[in-house]
Amino acid sequence: MDQTKQPKGNFVGFGNRYKQANDKRPNFNGRIAVPGSEREFRMALWAGQDRNGQVMFTGRTSDISTSDTALEQIDTMAGVGTDARMLAENNLKLAPGQIVLFRNSYKDEASPARPDFYGRWNPGTGDQLVNVSVWARKSKTNQAMLTGQTQYPLPGKGLEEAAQAQADDAALAGDELGLEEAVRKARSGRT
Secondary structure, three states, X not given: OOXXXXXXXXXXXXXXXXXXXXXXXOOEEEEEEOOOOOOEEEEEEEEEEOOOOOEEEEEEEOOOOOOOOHHHHHHHHHOOOOOOOOEEEOXXXXXXXXXXXXXXXXXXXXXXXXXXXXXXXXXXXXXXXXXXXXXXXXXXXXXXXXXXXXXXXXOOOOHHHHHHHHHHHHHXXXXXHHHHHHHHHHHHOOO
16 A cells, blocks of 8 residues: 555644653643544653663643534533543553654664654544654754654554654655644644
8 A cells, every 4th residue: 555645644742841850741742633634632742761771752642632623622521422442552552642652763874764753642533543753853943843744554564664664655755844844834823
């Protein structure tokens, strides 16, 4: 299947300027979108280390989409039509609204366009986990930020293989330029 025709969503995270050493505030705040839709959710990410000592992020997204209408948000608050449940893939289990990002060990000098991080997100829709590919960038004020995209996984692909295929297709399609546009839109408050 040609992954460039798969529905995609945006991801953007800005460094939390209020974060202090050893406090419980997230390292990054931002937005993430369900692939192929306008549904965006607020997101918070905390930096940590995986078993190999590599940087990883764990986080949460809001239960309510900021792009839903007021009545849709109220329905979500009341639990109307909720299919949210724990989803699992291989050894990874994510509760609704949970996100995890791992350092991409496939990125090297020979493949600089590949994302810096890859992972999964459970948007709480009840159907499947969503691939997340993320690049580390600097903002206009030279602060660390994260930009990327979401996409549904390809059938038969594991977590790392799917992230690799998604990154390669994104680089070939020139989607990194689209990510920069997503950052500009996020800053201006447009979706």
